[in-house]
Amino acid sequence: MEETADKQIKVERAKVARIQDLQGETTFTFDRGMVLRDKSKERALKIAMYTFLIITATPIFLGYAWIFVASFSKEMTFGIIPKGLTIKHWRFLWQAPNQVMPIVWPVFLNTLFLGLGTAFLSVLISTPTGYALSRLKVPGRKLFLALTLILHAFPGISLLISLFWVLQKLHLLNSIMGVVMVNAGLMSPFCIWVMKGFFDGIPWDIEMSAFVDGANRFQIWYKVMLPQVRPGIFAISIFSFIMGWSTFIYVLVFILKKQGWTLSSYIYAILGEYRFVDWGFLAAASVFFILPVLFFFVFTNKYLMKVTIGGMKGGG
Amino acid sequence: MKLAAIGKLYLFFLPALVIILIFFAIPAVTTAIMGFTNMDFQFKWNFIGFGNYVKMVKDFLIWPIWREGKLARPNIIINTAIWVFATLLINTIFGLILAILTTSIERRAGTFFRAIWLLPRFTPMIVYGVICLSLLLPTKRGIFNAVRGAVGLQPLDWISLYPMAVVIITGGFIGASMGMVILASAIDSISEDLRRAAKVDGASWFQEIRYIILPLIRWPLMFITAYQTLSLLTSYESILVITKGGPFFASTNWSLYAYKAAFDVYSGTYAYGYGAALATILVIIGIIFSIAYWRIFKFKEMMSEPKIEVE
Numbered sequence: 075m076e077e078t079a080d081k082q083i084k085v086e087r088a089k090v091a092r093i094q095d096l097q098g099e100t101t102f103t104f105d106r107g108m109v110l111r112d113k114s115k116e117r118a119l120k121i122a123m124y125t126f127l128i129i130t131a132t133p134i135f136l137g138y139a140w141i142f143v144a145s146f147s148k149e150m151t152f153g154i155i156p157k158g159l160t161i162k163h164w165r166f167l168w169q170a171p172n173q174v175m176p177i178v179w180p181v182f183l184n185t186l187f188l189g190l191g192t193a194f195l196s197v198l199i200s201t202p203t204g205y206a207l208s209r210l211k212v213p214g215r216k217l218f219l220a221l222t223l224i225l226h227a228f229p230g231i232s233l234l235i236s237l238f239w240v241l242q243k244l245h246l247l248n249s250i251m252g253v254v255m256v257n258a259g260l261m262s263p264f265c266i267w268v269m270k271g272f273f274d275g276i277p278w279d280i281e282m283s284a285f286v287d288g289a290n291r292f293q294i295w296y297k298v299m300l301p302q303v304r305p306g307i308f309a310i311s312i313f314s315f316i317m318g319w320s321t322f323i324y325v326l327v328f329i330l331k332k333q334g335w336t337l338s339s340y341i342y343a344i345l346g347e348y349r350f351v352d353w354g355f356l357a358a359a360s361v362f363f364i365l366p367v368l369f370f371f372v373f374t375n376k377y378l379m380k381v382t383i384g385g386m387k388g389g390g
Numbered sequence: 391m392k393l394a395a396i397g398k399l400y401l402f403f404l405p406a407l408v409i410i411l412i413f414f415a416i417p418a419v420t421t422a423i424m425g426f427t428n429m430d431f432q433f434k435w436n437f438i439g440f441g442n443y444v445k446m447v448k449d450f451l452i453w454p455i456w457r458e459g460k461l462a463r464p465n466i467i468i469n470t471a472i473w474v475f476a477t478l479l480i481n482t483i484f485g486l487i488l489a490i491l492t493t494s495i496e497r498r499a500g501t502f503f504r505a506i507w508l509l510p511r512f513t514p515m516i517v518y519g520v521i522c523l524s525l526l527l528p529t530k531r532g533i534f535n536a537v538r539g540a541v542g543l544q545p546l547d548w549i550s551l552y553p554m555a556v557v558i559i560t561g562g563f564i565g566a567s568m569g570m571v572i573l574a575s576a577i578d579s580i581s582e583d584l585r586r587a588a589k590v591d592g593a594s595w596f597q598e599i600r601y602i603i604l605p606l607i608r609w610p611l612m613f614i615t616a617y618q619t620l621s622l623l624t625s626y627e628s629i630l631v632i633t634k635g636g637p638f639f640a641s642t643n644w645s646l647y648a649y650k651a652a653f654d655v656y657s658g659t660y661a662y663g664y665g666a667a668l669a670t671i672l673v674i675i676g677i678i679f680s681i682a683y684w685r686i687f688k689f690k691e692m693m694s695e696p697k698i699e700v701e
Contacts (some may be wrong), residue, residue: 119595123491124499130488131506134563136533137521138509144524199406206402213396218403224680225414231624231645232669232676235652235662236420237413239433244412259413262406291399320514323627327653341516345523353524353531360517371512375505 145358163354167362171355175344176332178362184250185319185336185363191254192318193311196265199258200310201303204269205295209281222263233260234327241328248331253324261317265310272306273299312374316367337363418673425667431660442667470644472554473561473629474622480562481618482611485569490599492570493577504574510564519631522560526632549633553641557629564628565621569614576607616686620679624672645672 145163147156165171166178206212207219237256238247246252276299284298300307322338329339341363344356428438450467488507492500510518525533528547535545549556580603588598604611626646629635635642635650642650652665 120495123495127488127491127495127503131503133525134506134509137525140524140533141517141521195409199409202402202404203406206399210399210402212399221410221415223684224677225410225418231626231648232421232673233414233417234649235665235669236417236424238652238662239420239424240412240417242433255409256413259409262410262414266406292401295402316512322515323630323649338514338516341520345516345520356520357524360520363514364517367512367514371505371509375508 141357141360141364144354145361147354160354163352163358166355166359172352175340175355176335178337178340178359180333181335181337181340182362184334185338188250188253188257188321188325188336189315189319189366191251192257192261192321193315195254195258196261196314197307197311199262200265200269201300201307202295203262203266204303204306205273205299207266207270208273209278210291222266225263234323237324238327248329248334250329250334250336253321253328254318256324256328257318257321258314261314265314268310269303269306272303276302309374312370316370319366421666421673422670424663425670427663427666428661429663429666431662433662438663442664445664446667446671466639466642466644466647469554469639469642470623473558473643474619476554476558477561477565477622478615478618480558481565481622482569482615484562485566485614486573486611488566488570489573489577490603493574494595500574504567504570507567507570511567515627515631518560518564518628522556522632526556550637553633553637557633557641560632561622561625561628565618568618569611572610572614573607576610577603580606612686616679616683620676623675644668648672 143156146159146161148158148160149156166175168177170177203218207215241247241252241256244252246255280302281294281298284294289298320338321336322342325334325336325338326342329335335343337359341356341359344359345351425442426439427434427436428441429435450465488503492503494500495503513521526548527533527535528545528549530536530539530545532545532548534548538545584602584606585598588602593601624645626643626649629641629643629646630649633641635646639647648665648668651659651661651668653660
């Protein structure tokens with residue numbers, strides 16, 4: 075009997091010691107895991123984790139490294155090791171690289187327009203609607219919310235064919251503007267929900283005081299609320315810009331003329347039928363295409379993650 | 391007066407309504423109607439009843455031929471099932487592993503690895519395709535084959551030999567990041583006290599995952615599974631870029647089949663009506679899934695009444 079009590083006391087003491095140990099450690103280091111465990115086991119576990127993460131990420135790393143290296147090298151040996159430096163793969167920046175492919179700048183301008191247009195239209199659509207859904211109690215509000223959610227379940231392929239018909243009727247086939255509007259439409263449920271989330275986060279005292287001062291809804295929205303949700307607008311613009319800039323399938327299907335090419339169709343054309351591909355040129359064009367995305371990705375990573383999570387908030 | 395005031399408030403919805411109506415609602419209805427026509431590039435509304443759906447049954451049920459115990463022609467339904475199930479497995483299980491690992495190591499290293507895994511998601515699809523092809527090239531120039539060559543093995547034509555494996559893995563590399571980001575933030579938001587308590591009680595790392603983390607991230611995990619099932623059912627862009635659904639139809643799934651029916655330059659059929667019918671089936675499945683989400687994830691709570699109301 076006494077023995078078990080003794081044991082109990084020992085266990086409790088050990089726990090207290092562990093708690094002290096833990097508190098001591100966490101006050102001084104910000105290590106989040108495994109403070110108490112056997113040190114050598116812990117190290118082995120960590121090495122295993124890093125090994126797994128590094129090995130699985132290697133194909134990604136190799137692939138991205140390849141397009142950069144290949145775009146500047148005369149020849150690639152062993153797939154990834156460059157041999158000789160050249161800028162001839164980048165000649166699409168100052169001349170037509172071959173008989174079929176045009177110089178890149180008009181294509182670049184189309185792509186830029188597609189990205190900026192999508193971003194602009196997305197903000198134009200989602201800021202007033204997001205505000206109204208967050209703050210106004212008007213008949214049809216719930217219906218509208220339900221509608222955007224249901225539409226969110228209709229991605230890509232289900233609308234592609236009839237969108238082709240709609241654009242043809244509106245004489246918007248072969249025009250970047252048509253793709254901009256399709257993009258903005260398809261992204262609008264997402265953008266509206268994200269903006270609604272941002273408006274929801276603004277305390278309504280600010281709005282209230284403007285109300286008391288006699289401002290109407292539109293003034294409040296424009297002058298009081300919009301400055302408050304600037305981070306949201308920023309996040310949506312970047313997100314839609316990247317989506318617009320990268321648009322692939324809609325450009326491929328809705329734009330059939332060379333004048334309307336974007337960088338997606340440009341690279342698709344270089345790729346052609348996989349035979350006789352100029353891999354250096356392909357790599358250089360890919361780098362050119364991906365650079366703005368990488369730029370935004372590196373500098374606004376946190377924003378993008380916030381939007382990605384914000385858009386899925388319902389599940390969390 | 392009051393009615394007019396309320397009417398004015400609808401101006402807030404106007405831009406969204408116009409765009410959604412023209413580029414979302416009308417096409418959604420049109421798809422369903424178009425499925426009953428044999429429309430081609432001439433855009434004639436020639437109604438043929440359930441003709442497209444009969445053709446579909448013929449295509450999918452009679453089309454695959456068993457020869458000497460082997461499937462001589464690939465079946466789109468089987469392809470779609472394999473594609474959705476296997477890629478979903480990568481997206482959730484691998485995404486979960488990445489989320490747990492990147493939250494278990496030092497914070498900076500974790501953020502770094504998460505950023506690497508997010509890259510494929512933000513890379514334009516066509517560039518992602520180029521990168522995958524550079525890895526998979528059948529000659530010695532391909533990076534995987536260069537590695538094989540270094541140890542004295544012959545180069546392999548990965549895409550012809552393992553078309554489904556190629557599309558599943560390349561698709562999974564894009565999809566895993568969504569699970570990773572959401573689950574990592576869910577794990578991060580688990581109260582530190584709970585994890586400390588487990589440690590104080592002497593739980594091992596695996597026990598901590600099994601008994602603390604997994605039960606607490608059950609809902610996001612289920613949400614990702616449900617959401618990804620739907621997106622995988624309708625996604626085909628990465629397949630189109632990397633294998634073009636081939637060789638023959640070996641890696642073509644349902645949505646790519648619909649795309650090919652309508653827009654494939656090489657077959658030149660331009661069967662918009664048939665493509666629309668194929669898409670309609672996907673839409674119906676999509677609606678069923680959405681209703682299920684609605685029930686499971688209590689979207690009603692997200693639509694709660696606005697806080698401020700001044701009239």
